[in-house]
Amino acid sequence: MLDGVETAQIYIERWAAAAGATGPCPVRDVLDKIGDKWSMLLVMTLAGGPKRFNELHRAVPDISQKMLTQTLRDLQRDGLVSRHVFDTKPPSVEYRLTRLGHSLIVPFGHLIEWANGSIRRIEAARKDFDAAR
Amino acid sequence: MLDGVETAQIYIERWAAAAGATGPCPVRDVLDKIGDKWSMLLVMTLAGGPKRFNELHRAVPDISQKMLTQTLRDLQRDGLVSRHVFDTKPPSVEYRLTRLGHSLIVPFGHLIEWANGSIRRIEAARKDFDAAR
DNA sequence: GCATGCACTTACCTCAAGGTAATCTTCACT
DNA sequence: AGTGAAGATTACCTTGAGGTAAGTGCATGC
Secondary structure: OOOOHHHHHHHHHHHHHHHHHOOOOHHHHHHHHHOOOOHHHHHHHHOOOOEEHHHHHHHOOOOOHHHHHHHHHHHHHOOOEEEEEEOOOOOEEEEEEOHHHHHHHHHHHHHHHHHHHHHHHHHHHHHHHHHHO | OOOOHHHHHHHHHHHHHHHHHOOOOHHHHHHHHHOOOOHHHHHHHHOOOOEEHHHHHHHOOOOOHHHHHHHHHHHHHOOOEEEEEEOOOOOEEEEEEOHHHHHHHHHHHHHHHHHHHHHHHHHHHHHHHHHHO
16 A cells, blocks of 8 residues: 555546446445445444344344345345354344455455544534634 | 454444444544545545646536535535635635545545455346345 | 244335526626 | 626425334244
């Protein structure tokens, strides 16, 4: 990973190139997932190890059943999460990150670090901006 | 930057810690911005150097004037972008990334790399999933 | 026999993001 | 006088993400 302005150039060029190429931009595509309310929370929760449906629900209590099911289905469809049904008495279902899912953790981690490191400056900027208004 | 599962643990712990601390989670906060339709496109466009309003509009033709203004205002409020008015004949306005704005480029770059490197596998997974349906 | 947990599914509703289009002000050009 | 560029602001409308609440099928515990 380089740094500085030239890096930005490389990124935006690749971004632009990718955008032009296969129709819809991969970055847009991925950002839509990452930007939604629950996907990354579930990925990070599953990063701690496989979990069952209600186990996930207990770990993330403020998600609705509907959104839990739907978000898991989407993650599964994208190949980030795999679903395993065990034929027990009441059938239990386990969700776990795939390799691809795991590979998201590091790049996403950089963003978490940035967010945690920058939030004070962002909030300060907001205060200043609103005060000037 | 470490790698592997233990890294995930660190991230999610810090995430959880940050979430509990100052009310609304910084990561959620930042993700809302990053996940919106135009913010990151504008940040990456401005990474190439300062631009004027209509210059940005030409660089990103499918954004509406309304959303261009609004997104720039939000980025300015968060301290990622600064706005400079020049007292020329028809007053011109220049937007540029702040230091904070620049600092987003590298962590976000990791995500671009991941997206570009993973999109083929994601699309393949979607095809498989939809075929099984 | 009734309630409870598990893993969903479905119907219905709300709210906010974002699009469209019209309008504004000031100046310069013709 | 009329047109056009710059940098917006405003009113109106559509769409979809996400919430609420209820229902489903099955099995075990009380």
